[in-house]
Amino acid sequence: MKSNAIKYILALTFLLFAALFAISIGSVYVPIMDIIKIVGREAFNLPIGSDVESMYVSIVYDIRLPRVILAGLVGASLAIAGAAFQGLLRNPLAEPYILGVSSGASVGAVSTLFFGISLPVIGIYTLPFLSILTALATILIVLYFARKIDRTMRVETIILTGIIFSSFLGAFISLIIALTGDELQQIIGWLLGSVSMRGWKYVGIILPFFILGSLLLLLNAKELNAMSLGEERAQHLGVDVEKRKLLILLAGSVLTGAAVAVSGTIGFVGLVIPHLTRKLWGPDHTHLLPLSMMIGAGFLILTDLLSRTIISPQVLPVGVITALVGAPVFAFILIRQRKES
Amino acid sequence: MLIVENASGGYTGEEVVKDISFSVEKGEFFGILGPNGSGKTTLLKMISGLLNLDKGKIKIDGKSIGAYSKKELAKRIAVLPQLSPQVFPYTVKEMVSLGRYAHHSGLFQKWTKQDEEIVQKVMKQTNIQDFQNTSVMEHSGGEQQRIFLAQALVQNPQILLLDEPTNHLDLAYQKELLDLLRKSARNEGLTVIAILHDLNLASLYCDRLLLMEDGKARAIENPDEVLSEELIKHVYRTEVIKQPHSRVAKPQLHLMPGKRDEKLAKDIYINESQLSISREKIVLQAETPLKTVSSGVVGSGFGWYKNFVNRHVDETYYCVDHRKEMREYLSEKGFRPNQTVGMMTAVNLEDNSYGEYQGDGFSVMVVVTAGIGAAVDGTKSKPIVGPVNAGTINTWIFINGNLTEEAFIQSIITATEAKAQVLREMGIKDKKTNTVATGTPTDSILIAATQQGKKLDYAGTATELGAIIGKAVYEEMKQAILNYQKRKATAKSNGSIG
CATH class of the missing domain: 3.40.50.300 (P-loop containing nucleotide triphosphate hydrolases)
Incomplete structure (x- = not known):
């Protein structure tokens, strides 16, 4: 029990410091004390911070805070979705990006933009809604094909199927881009993954899906433990596998779809963070899921900070950095796994 | 449930x-x-x-x-x-x-x-x-x-x-x-x-x-x-x-493992050429293991054995763990104890008698060493406390044939009946009860078969195998006892103990 508390304290501290750093650092430096005062006043109506410069308030509250929160939500979504996919598929290499779920969500998002679709009633949620729908469809199709190829659904088969679908969907997206012509730079920038210049509106878009998806997964943590031993084993232990599997896939797709809708495809966060968290604090999903969320949020906040400071004033898409870090880690895990088996 | x-x-x-x-x-x-x-x-x-x-x-x-x-x-x-x-x-x-x-x-x-x-x-x-x-x-x-x-x-x-x-x-x-x-x-x-x-x-x-x-x-x-x-x-x-x-x-x-290559499978035939007799031991070494049932000191019960040793020990031989001592003796003489049936006797081994008897499609070889100094009537005997180490009757019966387990057991019955008949005919008596003896307290028997050739289902006295075993044991037992008695008589007249 005590050691569990320490895990959470460490993870929360990391997240908090990452957030404070990211808000503080940039073209204009904002002292950390001022940030605390601003947040205290703006968010909680505390009678403090009246002495803080109004420019700081604007930078923190209108620009950096929403950006950091968005990065945190996206990072947390991708990390918990990755952890859940890995447990469900008994495969430490499973990840929304590698499984093609991210590409699927992108197709939904790009199509929405390209055809200018706006569904009645849900309005601004059309984009995340369609992203989630195509994400879910993709994972179901990938798993269906993987099972067709190889009944036992080996690790390699699922990854290969995911890669095939990723390429296919990627080509589809390229086709749409080619047809678009104008705003090329913007769409490509979006595709590479970015949380810049999104504002509070995007936080509002992702938040309901984030809460729904992560709550669903957290409630299925015990089932994920059982299913990480294999579906048959889980059923023998008393898990209603068909129902739980669908719930988990749905939740994972909701999280991925919403993340892609607000930030484009950011790869490898879902792979690296759960893997790292598991290495640090064990594979028990009741702790792995929430801890992965905190570490994932902190990680993407820091990566985003790096992306906007490294070649300042130019902004690098954050997906570029996660891929630069993530792909070698993926290769490393693959090699180690091959050696073990 | x-x-x-x-x-x-x-x-x-x-x-x-x-x-x-x-x-x-x-x-x-x-x-x-x-x-x-x-x-x-x-x-x-x-x-x-x-x-x-x-x-x-x-x-x-x-x-x-x-x-x-x-x-x-x-x-x-x-x-x-x-x-x-x-x-x-x-x-x-x-x-x-x-x-x-x-x-x-x-x-x-x-x-x-x-x-x-x-x-x-x-x-x-x-x-x-x-x-x-x-x-x-x-x-x-x-x-x-x-x-x-x-x-x-x-x-x-x-x-x-x-x-x-x-x-x-x-x-x-x-x-x-x-x-x-x-x-x-x-x-x-x-x-x-x-x-x-x-x-x-x-x-x-x-x-x-x-x-x-x-x-x-x-x-x-x-x-x-x-x-x-x-x-x-x-x-x-x-x-x-x-x-x-x-x-x-x-x-x-x-x-059952698949049949071995016919060319590699060796036919074995047990006869006196595999028998070697010295004052110290009588040994029969077969090329391949024989299916054996015996009451030997080593290798008793059913099993497959290649070597058969009847060892002479002194009349005063006594050992707390005679099985262990016998295994050590066998190892020392170059016989693997796990492949060997070992018996002991205080009888002079030169008094043995053996012979081969032909049946239709099978043959029997019997080797007997007999000492009757301690002959008892098995119907009136009482358990003996302490060491028993007088002369004993050891009967070996080798059969070139393929026996069922019934046949092994019937062979023992038939051989024992033949032994009792010899003792009765020769008037050998239990000294304590003064009745006709049926054997000695430590008699041992061995039936070993090649398990090749003719299938022999039964060995009761009404069968050919039973008849031959009966005759063979009768003949060789009688000769072995005669040899024993002759030596005793000579020893007495010479005034020495042999």
């Missing part, structure tokens, strides 16, 4: 299990046997609820398994899976604790004291408590099997299903696992249903067996009935030989 009624089913479009019915009682150890592809695993998956039935019913406590929720079913049936590679490094305790899943209802139910108690109890029982905080991945197959057994047992099931639980386990772990399961069945009333590959293990541990063939039940009975040579030959298309276990009242099946 568990009732299977006309169950049929399998995978889509293929009926693997066909109309099987049986019931298993509480606390029973029930084995499922059958060749590969006979539907054992499918049947087990149907019982565990993984596969739906096409026809029929499976009931636990009178209620169809389909009517139970997944959790309720998991509280009643647990499954020990076949070993599969682990992906995530759960600790042993975490892994075992997953077995409590079905006992937790609601979303936020906490780990209770009762959960902890049962987990600790089962880990102790399965002997994994000491490494409960290590990663499952670090452990050997045998230990992982115990971890998963513990996981299944903390489900607190009434029925435990196992699919070839001893696969990939070495001998000690196989026995340990099955012993543990049987103990749980006997002491805690756990019903065990196991698919077993090893027919002999199934025989030793199971109360009843279901033998499956092509998805149907071929037999459901106790091991003695199911493991019959005919049934196993029919279902597995393999010749087996059924024998009783030497310590437990259960049958064991022996495989």
